[in-house]
Amino acid sequence: MSFQFTKWQGLGNDFVLVDCFKETITDCNQLAVAVCDRHFGIGADGLVTISSSAVADFHMRIFNSDGSEAEMCGNVTRCVARYVYENGLTAKTKISLETGAGIIRPELIFESGRVVNVRVDMGEPKLTRGVIPVTGQAKDTAIHIPVEANGVLYYGTCVSMGNPHCVIFTDDAAGIDLPLVGPGLEKHELFPKKINVEFVQVLNAENIRMRVWERGAGITLACGTGACAAVAASVLNQKTKRQVTVHLDGGKLFVEWGDNNHIFMTGPAIEVFRGEYRR
Numbered sequence: 400m401s402f403q404f405t406k407w408q409g410l411g412n413d414f415v416l417v418d419c420f421k422e423t424i425t426d427c428n429q430l431a432v433a434v435c436d437r438h439f440g441i442g443a444d445g446l447v448t449i450s451s452s453a454v455a456d457f458h459m460r461i462f463n464s465d466g467s468e469a470e471m472c473g474n475v476t477r478c479v480a481r482y483v484y485e486n487g488l489t490a491k492t493k494i495s496l497e498t499g500a501g502i503i504r505p506e507l508i509f510e511s512g513r514v515v516n517v518r519v520d521m522g523e524p525k526l527t528r529g530v531i532p533v534t535g536q537a538k539d540t541a542i543h544i545p546v547e548a549n550g551v552l553y554y555g556t557c558v559s560m561g562n563p564h565c566v567i568f569t570d571d572a573a574g575i576d577l578p579l580v581g582p583g584l585e586k587h588e589l590f591p592k593k594i595n596v597e598f599v600q601v602l603n604a605e606n607i608r609m610r611v612w613e614r615g616a617g618i619t620l621a622c623g624t625g626a627c628a629a630v631a632a633s634v635l636n637q638k639t640k641r642q643v644t645v646h647l648d649g650g651k652l653f654v655e656w657g658d659n660n661h662i663f664m665t666g667p668a669i670e671v672f673r674g675e676y677r678r
């Protein structure tokens with residue numbers, strides 16, 4: 400199989416985008432593993448397809464580097480929005496994207512005629528165990544719940560941003576041994592669909608430091624949905640205001656939890672290169 404692709408990154412969370420208006424690809428789960436391999440493939444955290452939608456401007460699907468399909472990805476929404484605009488697939492600057500988590504609405508932000516950032520309406524955070532999902536009573540929340548992994552007891556706040564997140568507060572995000580603790584938390588029996596894990600250090604009421612172990616991808620330099628979940632968890636635990644800068648290994652995202660209960664995320668989306676994949 401061969402196909403043209405573009406490679407994108409949002410704060411170092413990197414993706415291979417395939418424009419399915421031009422290209423046909425099959426077996427995306429298996430293909431993602433091959434394409435994302437950093438030695439034998441292109442190298443990426445995920446494979447993304449863009450195609451037509453009956454309910455939105457475009458349909459995007461996200462496959463993690465382990466081949467699993469994710470419902471949503473914040474950093475990808477920014478990259479896809481910029482791709483469809485700059486490649487003439489739409490003249491709209493407010494775009495609707497059908498995802499596994501419903502319709503998500505990115506908006507391009509311009510300076511001197513150039514796209515500099517993308518602001519995304521990420522929708523409402525979902526807090527009940529049945530929706531996230533977390534085992535237990537479906538209607539209950541999972542705020543500050545005990546989660547044990549590798550013999551260490553953590554307290555996590557679980558939030559769905561269309562995909563599942565467990566946010567754990569720490570005094571030292573840099574000191575967390577993610578490869579050691581990430582896999583056990585991701586696959587913990589509390590989480591029937593596994594989970595993305597965010598370690599969050601509160602710097603002050605408007606700034607948090609976050610490191611992430613992603614479901615299906617391991618350590619990444621940034622996670623957009625994770626940053627939104629982290630801000631929701633920080634507010635719910637009375638640690639920050641509702642407008643917060645999230646400092647990730649790959650850079651900064653600005654996240655605000657609006658009065659309409661929607662979370663908005665603003666950050667960059669950068670095309671890195673174009674190529675042809677051959678296998």
Ligand SMILES: N[C@@H](CCC[C@H](N)C(=O)O)C(=O)O
Pocket residue numbers: 412461463468469470471472473474475562563595613614615616619621622623624625
């Ligand atoms: N990096 C992404 C999230 C990608 C999907 C995630 N690994 C999952 O399986 O839910 C983001 O920016 O949100």
